Amino acid sequence: MAKVYTSSVVNAPAAKVWARVRDFNGLPAWHPAIGESRIENGEPADKVGCIRDFRLRNGDRIREQLLGLSDYDMFCTYSILESPMGVENYVATLRLTPVTDGARTFMEWTAEFDCAPEREAELVSNIGTGVFQGGFDALKRQFGG
């Protein structure tokens, strides 16, 4: 099982950052790689079990299911149902923790998945650096550091 761990710090209070990232249908509003997104069957985006169907800017289509969402602990867990990435059993969690020293936010994004062994290094790098750090960099730009 491959594991990805990416973490960063953004100069904004956790409640503000969480308000942006908690929307399971809101990736296009803050993640530069995501083009458009919708929730299947017209369900609310914070209904655990709902499925988002979104497209990357490169045209790839991905379907992901919301497995857990907590406004109290500020985390969101989801799995990939369908993607062209060649991953199985993919589960990811985005978690925010307040940094009391300076009203900043510690952001963690983790994933575990199975894949063909020869593709593991490339996938770990693409997901960790491209998707996760790419998202963190965008949040840092949006919140001014």
Added chain:
Amino acid sequence: MARVVKSTIIDAPVDRVWAILRDFNGFDRWLPPIKASAIERHLPADLIGCVRRVQLQDGAEVREQLLGLSDLEMTFSYCLLDTPIPLFNYVAHVRLLPVTDGNRTFWHWEARFTAPASAEADMTHLVAELIFQAGFESMRNNCKALAA
């Protein structure tokens, strides 16, 4: 029951901060209020259940017991056994996490305790500012000095 939660970012790799923090007998090297530290019965400082006897700068003595330590999770927990101040049922947890963006360290330090109602605000200030926040600042300086 009062609860104090403090966290900070240290501009040093997590392994370096953990190497300093995990030494239950080494707080006198970085935590300003602590003058001297010794483990009772000469037990190893990473033996779960060991008790450290700590002398504060003002001469007071505190006994604390190591409840748990994990090098994998980079966490440890300890409780106060004896203290001259009205701080009861005190349990503290330390946790480090790597900040991969910049090879830094996220440090989370929290404590729960009870205190008489008249002393709770003072005890909360003591733990939050004079121990936890002061510890953050001196560890930050410590790591800067090591890097220089």
